[in-house]
Amino acid sequence: MNFDLPVNRTRTASVKWDYTLGQFGADDVLPMWVADMDFAVPPAVIEALHTRVKHGVFGYTLQTESYQEAIINWMQQRHSWNIQPEWIQYCPGVVPALSLIVEVFTEPEDQVIIQTPVYPPFYNVVKDHGRELVQNPLILNEQGDYEIDFEDLERSLSNERAKIIILCSPHNPIGRVWTQAELSRIASLCEQYDVLVVSDEIHADLIYEPGSHIPFASLSEDAAMRSFICTAASKTFNIAGLNTANIIIANDTLRRRFHKVLKRYALGTITPLGAVATESAYREGGEWLDALLTYVRGNMEYVQSYIQQHIPEIKVKLPQATYLLWIDFRGLGMSDEELNRFLVQKAKIGMNRGSSFGTNAEGFMRMNMACTRATAEEAMSRLHAAITEWRKETN
Numbered sequence: 383m384n385f386d387l388p389v390n391r392t393r394t395a396s397v398k399w400d401y402t403l404g405q406f407g408a409d410d411v412l413p414m415w416v417a418d419m420d421f422a423v424p425p426a427v428i429e430a431l432h433t434r435v436k437h438g439v440f441g442y443t444l445q446t447e448s449y450q451e452a453i454i455n456w457m458q459q460r461h462s463w464n465i466q467p468e469w470i471q472y473c474p475g476v477v478p479a480l481s482l483i484v485e486v487f488t489e490p491e492d493q494v495i496i497q498t499p500v501y502p503p504f505y506n507v508v509k510d511h512g513r514e515l516v517q518n519p520l521i522l523n524e525q526g527d528y529e530i531d532f533e534d535l536e537r538s539l540s541n542e543r544a545k546i547i548i549l550c551s552p553h554n555p556i557g558r559v560w561t562q563a564e565l566s567r568i569a570s571l572c573e574q575y576d577v578l579v580v581s582d583e584i585h586a587d588l589i590y591e592p593g594s595h596i597p598f599a600s601l602s603e604d605a606a607m608r609s610f611i612c613t614a615a616s617k618t619f620n621i622a623g624l625n626t627a628n629i630i631i632a633n634d635t636l637r638r639r640f641h642k643v644l645k646r647y648a649l650g651t652i653t654p655l656g657a658v659a660t661e662s663a664y665r666e667g668g669e670w671l672d673a674l675l676t677y678v679r680g681n682m683e684y685v686q687s688y689i690q691q692h693i694p695e696i697k698v699k700l701p702q703a704t705y706l707l708w709i710d711f712r713g714l715g716m717s718d719e720e721l722n723r724f725l726v727q728k729a730k731i732g733m734n735r736g737s738s739f740g741t742n743a744e745g746f747m748r749m750n751m752a753c754t755r756a757t758a759e760e761a762m763s764r765l766h767a768a769i770t771e772w773r774k775e776t777n
Contacts, residue, residue: 383670385421385677388754398750402732411732412761417554417706419620419752421674426666427619427659434658443654445472452664453613453628459668460587463600469632471640472652474625476584476612480548481507483580483610486643487636488513488545495538495547497530498740501554501582508548516544519742520556526699526710528556530564532571539575547572549581552588552595555708555739555748557701559594562601569598569605578636579609584627587618587671589703590679599632606632610640617704618671619663620752626656674752678705681751681758688762693769705752709733712745714772721745729768731761 391399398416403409422428450467457463473479484494484507494508495516508515518535520528538544549568552559560568572579581598589595599606611630616622631637644650679700685707686698697710711721718737725731725747736746751758 383673385674386754386756387422388756389420389422391420406726406732408726408730411726411730412757412764413732414750414753414757414761415732415734415748417617417704417750417752418622419674419705420754420757421620421752423620423659424663424667424670426670427621427662430658430662431655434654440654443652443657445470445652445657449652449657449661452661456664457597457613457630461595461597461600462593463597465630466632469630469637471629471631471637471644472650473627473629473644474649475616476582476614476627476629477503477507478649479610479612479627479629480504480580480582481511482643482647482649483640484508484511484513484546486639487578491543492545493538493541493543495535495544495577497535497547497550497553499555499736499743499746500550500739502738504548504550504582514543516541517740518547519740520553522742526697528553528558530560530568532567535568536571539571539577544575544577546578546580549579549598551581551583551598552585552703554585554704555706555734555736555743555746557704557706557708559589559591559702560596562596565596565598566601569601572608573604577608579605580612581609582612584612584614584617585704586613588675588705590675590700591702594702599630608633608636610636615660615663615667619659619667621656621659621663624656624659625653626660628660677755678751681753681755682707684755685749685751685758685762688766692762692766695769705750707749707751708736709747709749710745711747716745718744721747724768724772725765728771729764731764 398413402411402413450470457465490512493514493516495518496504497518516538521531586595599609599611614627682700695713698707722735734748736743
C-alpha cells in the first residue's frame with residue numbers, strides 16, 4: 383500500500399492521461415480532472431483477477447450468492463445498513479442506471495429535480511430523455527459551505543409534474559455528506575408529494591468521518607419503498623473500467639420494473655472480471671481503503687495549506703467525502719473561459735471546469751487528489767509559478 387509509488391498510466395488508453403490533448407488542446411498538461419485514481423487497486427483484487435484470468439474462459443456469468451453476500455456484509459459493516467440479496471440489481475454503471483430509471487419511471491411531460499452544482503451526467507440523463515429538468519440550486523453560505531435550499535426544493539417537489547429527484551450523496555463536486563436531518567427532511571417532502579428518490583451513492587465509502595454517510599433507504603420504511611440506491615465499488619477501489627454497479631431497490635414493484643428494462647436492453651448480465659474485482663474488493667479491501675483515505679486526506683491538507691500560505695487569492699475547503707477538491711478561483715477576477723485558459727496554458731494543469739457542473743459554479747474548479755504526493759506538489763508548484771507571473775502582469 384505504497385501510494386507514493388508512481389504508476390505510469392500513459393499509453394494505456396487512459397481517459398485521464400492519454401486524452402489530455404483532446405480535452406485541453408495540449409499534451410504537456412498535468413491531468414487532475416476525471417474522477418479515477420492514479421493508484422493500483424488493492425493487492426487482493428489483483429490476485430483474484432489473476433486467478434480468474436488463468437482459468438481462461440470468460441463466458442456468461444451469474445451474480446452468485448457469494449457476490450451478493452460480499453455486498454450485504456460491506457453495507458452492514460461500513461454503513462450499518464441491512465439489505466436483502468434480492469434487492470441487488472446489477473447494471474453496467476451508475477449513469478446507465480440513472481438513464482434507465484428516468485426512462486421507465488417518467489413520461490415526457492414529467493419533471494426531474496437535481497441539486498446544482500452537480501455531476502454533469504445528471505443533466506444529460508434528464509435532457510436526453512426529453513424530460514423537464516428542474517434545478518434546486520445549493521446555497522453557498524459565507525463560511526464557504528453548501529446548504530440545501532429547502533424552500534425552493536419544496537416548491538419544486540409540490541409541482542404535480544415532479545416525479546423524481548436525483549440526489550448526489552455524498553455530493554460531487556462539493557464533497558458534502560448530507561446529515562440525517564437533511565436527508566430526513568428530503569424524505570419527508572418526497573413522501574408528502576409522492577416523488578421517487580434516485581440516490582447516487584457511488585462516493586459513499588470515500589468519507590473522512592467513519593459512519594457519517596447515511597444510505598437514503600435506511601432512513602425509514604417509506605424512504606426504502608420510494609428509492610433507488612445506486613452503488614458501485616468503482617470509485618472506492620479504482621475499478622471503474624470494469625463496468626460493474628449495483629442498484630439496490632427494496633420496493634419489489636420498482637425493482638421488477640427496473641429489471642424489466644435491463645432485460646429489454648440486454649444489460650443485466652454481470653461481467654466475470656467485474657464480478658471478481660467487486661467481490662474481492664468488498665471482502666478484502668477494507669484495510670487498503672482506510673490507508674487510501676489517510677493518504678488522500680494528507681494530499682488535500684497539503685494543498686489547502688499550500689494555497690493558504692502562497693496563493694491567498696484562491697480558496698479551498700476540505701471536503702467531507704470524495705477525493706475531489708472544489709477550489710474557488712473567483713478571487714482572480716477571471717471569467718470562466720479566462721480561468722480555464724489560464725490554468726491550461728499558463729499553469730499547465732488540467733482540472734474540471736466548474737461551469738460544467740452548473741451555471742452557479744463558474745469560477746470554481748474540481749481537482750482530483752487521488753494521486754501521488756509528488757503529483758500534488760508538482761501541481762502546486764506550477765500553480766504558484768503561474769499566479770506569481772499573473773500578479774506581475776496585473777499589478
